[in-house]
Amino acid sequence: MNIIKRAFARESVAGYLEKDQQMERVLTTKDLIGLGVGTVIGSGIFILPGHEAASHAGPAVAVAFLVAALFSGICGMAFAEFSSAMPVAGSAYSYGSVIYGEIIGWILGWSLILEYFLAVSAIATGFSAYFNNLLGEMGWSLPHALQAGPGEGGVVNLMAVVVILISALILFAGVSQSKKIENAGVVLKVAIILLFIIGGAFFIKGHNYSDFYPKQFRTGLWGMGGLTTATASIIFSFLGFDTIAAHAAEVKNPNKTMSRGILGTVGISAVLYTLFAIVLTGIVNYKKLGVDDPAAFALQAVSQNQFSIVITIGALIGMFTAILALIFASSRLAYSFGRDGLLPRSLGKVTPRHRLPQNALVVAIVVEAFLAGLVPLSTLANLINIGTLMAFLFISFGVLFLRKRKDLAHDGFKMPLYPVLPAVAALLSLFLIIRLPMETLKLYGIWVIIGLVWYFAYGIRHSSLNKK
Template sequence: MNVLSRAFQKESVAGYLKKDGQMARVLSTKDLIGLGVGTVIGSGIFILPGHEAANNAGPAVAIAFLLAALFSGICGMAFAEFSSAMPVAGSAYSYGSVVYGEVIGWILGWSLILEYFLAVSAIATGFSAYLNSLLAQLGFALPQILRAGPDQGGFVNLLAVVVILIATFILFAGLSQSKKVENAGVVLKIAIILLFVIGGLFFIKPSNYADFYPKQFQTGLFGLGGITAATASIIFSFLGFDTIAAHAAEVKNPTKTMSRGILGTVLISSTLYTLFAIVLTGIVNYKKLGVDDPAAFALQTIKQTQFSVVITIGALIGMFTAILALIFASSRLAYSFGRDGLMPRGLGKVNSQHLPKNAIVLAVVVEAVLAGFIPLSTLTNLINIGTLTAFMFITFGVLFLRKRKDLAHDGFKMPFYPVLPALAAGLSLFLIIRLPILTLKLYAVWVALGLIWYFTYGIKHSAISNPKQ
């Protein structure tokens, strides 16, 4: 067998299920929705609506969120179908290895590890900015040397590192404890968001909606350039539902639970995002919303300063639950790499509490270093391209999944087959093209590094090459 044929050799679902038998199946639909909403309703809802309204879409940013939600929901159906057909750890990495071949699965996993690691670091950096602002209001401002990395005039972003370590401590307390913290945080966060939406309704000025989709943003095909650009950037907000698939090996009754968890997450999150964007752009003119804390800024503008502190606390809770869920997902992906031998096999081992200890440690070290020392402003779009690449391959992969005769596929199925899967894959590619050229170039470098690793280490140590290991 030549190298190319070997690289495209497909993994066995039965083999994955056997290896993942060491994981405890304890997650319910409620837990999955908690993890999903905990990730999706993170920094995105407290930052992106303002920036995208100011820079790309005006008040029509609400439409961009609806489009992103619709698109994410369609892609979520594909993930739901895959996860019910093969309830294994690894999400798109494992699915790609089964339907396309190991090298494609590796590229998808390599893309997702970039997405997860950068997302944790980016959200931790946002958490630090909000908390530093709150501490400054209370008279406890940290010195600049501890508020930012070397490139921003400091030494280390201390609070960003600390919040990652606290989340890790909770994860090491065990899955039962961490899901309780996650679920409680999600309930509190949703309550605060609803409080902003309901309270903000009384301060909406209809004049702020007069220029609903400003002319300066009406570029490209049919004048939708601004909305599609906003939609492409907003995809980052919905990355949480695909992290649910990373936990399929730890879910009770995955045939039904996975689809409910994924689709429930998308429905709840899209509703909250759209309502939040409508109220936000109604309170303050979109031109003023290009700030990192638009909700707090809006409340300060209407002289509701004390309420802005409540929103800041809600933002901190939201970002913390997102960090917790993403570390959880990234460690499961690293575990999958070790399980299959594409990275050192120690990552694929679990401890007596059924936790992949080594994988968690690796994820946390990388994420803490990125958050503490490296500014991520130029890299955040890499989160989007990693997500969209996985979306494209997994939605298109449904066409291959349906033809597999070796899978007992009696769970959730994506509707309007084969048109909807093909359409979703095409839309993913379109949104990738809408991302900045620099992002595409950086992503090409990342993929090249991943292929170098695969062909120099992974293919030799893979479980396919060494089935007895």
């Protein structure tokens, strides 16, 4: 068989469903929303509204959050349709393998594995910074050697490694146990955010909204330059709801549950982010919010110092639930690669006791802990974004092909305004990819080349499709 023709061979949904029977279907809509909100509402809500208000949009940053949520919701609909039609593990990797062919699925999965691994490590590094700051407020501190890796003048970022290992212990207890802790953490985090929104509303000063969209930000076409720049940055705070699709093989009644979990996550996150931004910019003038802890700063500005510590604790909980959910997703993606033979098949094994892909989970934890503890991730941050945007592009466009496949007919969620909405989502994703820095595009190109070399040297020869 011609090697190019073989690379574009397509996997069947029936084949995936058969392989995924070893996974336990225990997740409900509530659990998926817990995982989704746990990922999306991470450290971003405590940092981004202030930075973007001060640098690009002023109080109009709340509008930027609404626009970002709209884009995320449209892409979320595409993922919801795919996950309803194909309730299998692997997210965009599995969907791409069925719709476009194995090599495209591999590239999408290879892109997502980069996003998940780097995101866990980056958030763990942020957790460490917040935790060390909290220790400092209490009069304690770790030696600098244990606060940063070698690239930043230290030895190892100890707390970044520790939080990943704690998450690992929870995940090894099984899906039923880990989902309880994730859900509880999300409830606590949302409660703290609501406390800020409700309590902070009493300290809003109307004059802080008088210059709602400041003149200095009205650049570019129709004066929307500042707002579009803020929106582009904020969109990345919503990236993570796609991780829900990675758990489709462990979901009860996926035809309905997947769409509710994805769209519920986007809706809840949109409301919380927008209200948070409105209250924040109402308490303090936007010009003062360009700090790493704008919510705590705003509360201190109105002499509510006791609540600033509560906000810091909320940020720590938010990052912890995000780490837990992303390790969960990254291990399921690694399992999918092993399941299909594109990575060593040992990754695709599931332990009988807890029905867990234990080997995949171990690999994910080791790599993520190594990156978090020893490697500075600042230059790689945008790679987190491009991996997801590539998945958005192919999955949104893939809805056009999904509807035409008679063998994939489904009675679950369907994206409205077909075919216009899927095309719009794909074009918006492409636009955002183009807007990324050239350095990011080059680094991503190198990552894709590495993935293609692995695929043609190992994956294509060991793939399950060779047995058909």
